[in-house]
Amino acid sequence: MSHDDHSTALTPEVHDSHVPTHREVEPLADPGLPPHTWRPTDVDPKAEKRAERQIAAMFIAAMIMAVLFVVAYFSFEVGDNWDTFAGMGASTVSLGVTLGLSLLLIGIGIIHLARKLMADAEMVEMRHPAASPQEDRDATIQALTDGLDEAGIGRRPLVRNTMLGAMGVLGLPVVVLLRDLAPGDALDTSKLAHTIWEPEMRLVRDVVGTPILASEIEVGDLINAAPEAMFPTEENGYPELEGAEEQSEKAKGAIIIVRMDPDDITPAKGREKWTVDGIICYSKICTHVGCPISLYERTTHHVLCPCHQSTFDLADAAKVVFGPAARPLPQLPLAVDGEGYLVAQSDFNEPIGASYWEREKQ
């Protein structure tokens, strides 16, 4: 592009053959661009030199900052002097300031260069039509049809169909191989349906592992609890679990226990004997996608899932009162053992957690 005379209105330059060369006469004449005004750096050599020096100074300062970053990196420890400047650590502040300034100065230098020294002439480029020229399109379609004709696939349906079939059946080995990527027993859905809970297993406080005396629980209490088998000792004789199995059983066995006024509870059919004097226990795993839930409101008996706001009414068999969950939280039948501690009557009688294809059949 060369415009030697910027002070006159520019006429559009034409680059491509298919841009219309002459435009229809418009009711108002195209006024063109206003006359170009010059920047001080364009007309004053001193200003130009000054801008050059400023830009170079910024790039040099950026270099210094980058070097200072390296110096700060090696001279400050992250753990030391953690509240040097306005509650922030010496290392954090100096690393952030030096690297930030280095990047910022490079940016400002480039912008300064563009604004002060690079050519800033106005120019007009006409908009291209989106489609390719007609002759290009015709030639492409011709080439495609020629190719198809020469291959003869249109004329030989047997070849065409067997070729498509061969490519389709190639998907089968992929499916078989990918299926084997899953752990050996992952397709055994019976594992999803059962947890570690068994009759007479004590309920213990999560993290602490201490058993829970039914008589010490007050109305309004919420206990995040776990199966005693997750805290094996010589005394209780449960086997030590490890690795993936431990994590899996821990996640599946998690429960919440609440105590409410027994008159507030509307037991589901057949679950009248599942509570102990207003103490009621549900799986802690949301039936939507399996988040652990314990956001419990004492006055409404609602428990809310933090992930997608599914809300369950624990006083009413944990029915879903809001949100995307499709089924109530599974309830763990409770009893009290000879020493007064809370125990499970049995495992959950339905799979806990999120739905899966085979769930309804069980």
Next chain:
Amino acid sequence: MRVLNRTAGRLSRHRRGPLAGLAVLLLGLLISGSLYTAFAPAQATSQASQADQVAQGKELFLASCAFCHGKNGEGIPTVRDGYQIGPSLVGVGAAAVDFQVGTGRMPMASPGAQAPRKAVVFNDEEVAALAAYVASLAPGPAIPNQSDYSIEGLSEEERQEAISRGGQIFLTNCTACHNFNGAGGAMPRGGYAPSLHGVEGKYIYEALLTGPQNMPNFSNGNLSPDEKRDVIAYLDSIEDTPEYAGFALGGLGPVSEGLFAWLAGIGSLVGAAVWIASHTTRSKKSKVNA
């Protein structure tokens, strides 16, 4: 010793003097008087408080609380949307009153989903009187002692153990509502779980014990007193934890931090770009050799 003997001898010489009886009498009065001022008033007020505190508390209660909680703390049975307007205070104990009134939550400015913490209306003596009155209605949790919620008496090693155990208990039982950092969070129907930062250990202990508003209880049968103490020790410890990476932005997690980055960070970049593009100096001269 000799000096003492000599002094005793000198005093002894005067023991039959005319003023000796008067001096002994004055000395005796002085000693018994000062002993009385030192010890007796405490006993007197404690006895008086047993008798008067409940009465003073009842007067305050009738003036400030009875409108919602009933003249005898029996509650107002009006139910709206499943909520009891003023719940019964029978059996909530002194701890509940000390928490609710001592943090300014009660008296509430207006009924609603949340009882926000605000300026405390009553002085310590009045709070104690109200607590004594409500505690007299029926037995309930008492106000905890400093030793219940403080790890002062423990060795350094025991403190560290308490803090790490408290952290695990906190992450299991409290984070659902109060956030992993104790910064609080939103609750259904316009309520919120308040931030635990800067809250006195006593009030956290009382809240655990009594379950204020919608919060569940963590009674002694649920979390033992030592476990409650450990949770408080953990909360104290996270306030001392340095923010190595700078501003915590309320410690609310990735949502607030992402929002800040997008609005403040990208917003200021867009603003700067617009500002740069709209500012330029132009000369009135034209280029000589153009």
